[in-house]
Amino acid sequence: MRHLALLVLGLVTLPAMALTNVDLYRSEVVLDQEAKNADAQARIEGMKEVIVRASGDRDAVANEVVKKALRQNSQYLTQISYGQLDGEQTLRMGFSAPHIRSLLSQAQLPVWPAARANILVWLVEEQTDRNIIWEHSPSAVLEQLKSQADKRGLPLTVPVGDFDDITGVAVSDLWGGFIQPVGAASQRYPVDAVLVVKAQGNSLRWTLYDQKPATIGVTRQAPLSGSNNGEDAAVKMVNQLSDYYAKKTAVVVANESSEAIKVRFTELSDAVGFFTLENKLKKLSSVASIDILKIQGNEVTFNVHLLSSPEEFKQEVLRAGPIKQLESVVETPLVVITEPVEPAFEATPESAQGEVESNAQSTDSTTSLETVNTPTAPLVPAEQILVYEWQGKPYVYVAPKIEGEIVIDSDSAESDVESVIQEESSAE
Numbered sequence: 001m002r003h004l005a006l007l008v009l010g011l012v013t014l015p016a017m018a019l020t021n022v023d024l025y026r027s028e029v030v031l032d033q034e035a036k037n038a039d040a041q042a043r044i045e046g047m048k049e050v051i052v053r054a055s056g057d058r059d060a061v062a063n064e065v066v067k068k069a070l071r072q073n074s075q076y077l078t079q080i081s082y083g084q085l086d087g088e089q090t091l092r093m094g095f096s097a098p099h100i101r102s103l104l105s106q107a108q109l110p111v112w113p114a115a116r117a118n119i120l121v122w123l124v125e126e127q128t129d130r131n132i133i134w135e136h137s138p139s140a141v142l143e144q145l146k147s148q149a150d151k152r153g154l155p156l157t158v159p160v161g162d163f164d165d166i167t168g169v170a171v172s173d174l175w176g177g178f179i180q181p182v183g184a185a186s187q188r189y190p191v192d193a194v195l196v197v198k199a200q201g202n203s204l205r206w207t208l209y210d211q212k213p214a215t216i217g218v219t220r221q222a223p224l225s226g227s228n229n230g231e232d233a234a235v236k237m238v239n240q241l242s243d244y245y246a247k248k249t250a251v252v253v254a255n256e257s258s259e260a261i262k263v264r265f266t267e268l269s270d271a272v273g274f275f276t277l278e279n280k281l282k283k284l285s286s287v288a289s290i291d292i293l294k295i296q297g298n299e300v301t302f303n304v305h306l307l308s309s310p311e312e313f314k315q316e317v318l319r320a321g322p323i324k325q326l327e328s329v330v331e332t333p334l335v336v337i338t339e340p341v342e343p344a345f346e347a348t349p350e351s352a353q354g355e356v357e358s359n360a361q362s363t364d365s366t367t368s369l370e371t372v373n374t375p376t377a378p379l380v381p382a383e384q385i386l387v388y389e390w391q392g393k394p395y396v397y398v399a400p401k402i403e404g405e406i407v408i409d410s411d412s413a414e415s416d417v418e419s420v421i422q423e424e425s426s427a428e
Contacts (some may be wrong), residue, residue, distance in 0.1 A: 020118040020192070022153040024054045025095040030088045042091040043080075047073045050095050053153040055104055056112035056246025058239065066106035069307050076100060106288035106305055109248035117157040117245055120213070121145070122182065123144045124176050125199045126219035128170045134161025134197050141199050144234040152242035157191055164188060174198070177207070183216030203231040208241065227345070261310050262293065263317075264301045266326070272395035274300060280320045301385065315384070322391040330343040332382045 012068045027046035029037045045072055048061045060066055069076065079094030104111050123133040123142060133139045135158040142158065149156045168185035172178075174196055186194045194209045194216060208224040209216050224244070228236040268274050278301075281290050286308040294301040306313055317323055 022114050022116055024114050024153055025050055025100060026093065026094075027053075028083060028085065028090045028092045030085060030090050033089070043093065044070050046093040046211070047076060047095065048095075049279060050100060050106070051109075053151065053163060054100055054112060055109045056153075056242065056250045057109055058243070059108050060104075060107070063107045063109060065273060065307070066103065066109070068286075068288070069103050072308055075308060076103070085175070102189065103288075103307070105252075106307070106413050108252060110246070112153070112246045112250040114153075116153065116155050116249070117210075118159045118190070119193045119195050119208075119241070120156055120159070120186050120189050120191040120194045121197060121399075122169070122186075123197045123199065124171060124174045132159075132161070132169075132171055132174065132176055134159055134165070141197075141234050144232070145238060147199075148235045148238040149242075150173050154238060154240060154242045154245065157189055161187070162271045171216055180217040181210070183209075183213050183218075186213035186216070189213070195241070197373055199233075202230055202233055204228045204237055206237055208244075223403050259306045259310070261304050261306065261313070262383060263304050264299060264329075264385050264387045265323075265386065265390050266299050267390045268298050268300055270395050273390055273392050276392060277390055280318075283312065284316045284320065286316050315389065324389040324391055326387040326389055327389055329385050330382045331385060333424065389398065 016220055027049040029042040029049070030049075031042055031048045033302060035041055051060050051066060061070070076095045076099045077093060078096050079092075081092045083090045083092045123139070123145070125133055125139060125141060129316055133142050134162075144160075145154065165185065168188075169181050173181040175198060178197070182194065182196065191213065193211065194213055195206060196209075197204060197206045205227045206225065209221075210224060211219065211221050215221070226237070226240060228240075230236070265277060268277065278290070281287055281302070281304065286306055288305040288307045290305070291303040292300065293303050306311065314325070318325060
């Protein structure tokens, strides 16, 4: 009897353990045994999965900054091991949370916080009969739904199917859309929203009540609804729900970088050279983004946000060419004091000048003058600036040839004249 009581208590308290704080930075990818570089490909796929999960944006992997980072995935990995999933070997990976967040900010992608809404899923499948799918029920739709929700980082809770669940809600309530009994039966679960899904073959119809179960049927908040078809209908549904919640709570963090350096380029004599250099820098795999700090004469100073080490950036810059490295410089930023400085003394009228002089002479020679406190500039650390010389050829404008006009090249004209003179002299 004691064991039975503990079992019932465990079933009642189990849903309270459901996590809404998602582990965003771990992934597990099945290894393609036929691929030449199976591990390398799996690391890329694992990082893609983490980026989509952390950003909430399925198109994040197409971002140019992210593409560069994927080729340097080892810099973001913190753990790696092998595992098994359904009899297949997998690669388990853990990625650095600060580095992934920094990458998203560099790429100007949103960050979907790890604390996410937990959704209670009431799934009804119609085959020969209509049945409610519980947490441990065999269901291909449920497995597909759970798998995709794990990839997107969407927390789901499925009813355990105990006595309270079975007696609390009927199939007809879920299929017919009677929301009050559904809301009442959902209140025992600590969730933030309730999803009712009706499955018929490869077709899904769903309704999302994005509110606490206690308010369902009480407030007039309209639910969200949709339908999906095909063998991947559950995947499509999870993607739509994930996109909805990501758009609702994700934020774009200000552009930051885990590491940035200042770089100055000289001998940029024209705008064409400047834009050519800027495009070369943006294409470097070690560069996330660049900011222009100063343009003075034929010199441009950039703040370069890095995806890799400064040493790798230096090597890539020289390979990009035509660039020559010069000696680096160290500069201290100019600090301007804006606080007013009080004068050390007040102006004395000429009539009182003699009195002041006499008082000064009578003053004891041992008396010291009071030190005047003046504000001092704050200490600002010096910054090292890498210096390079741009050796690209100056841009030369070539006028287009216009039909109906004769364009004479000076060099060819001179050669033609010389040939004519030689022919005339030989004829004579």
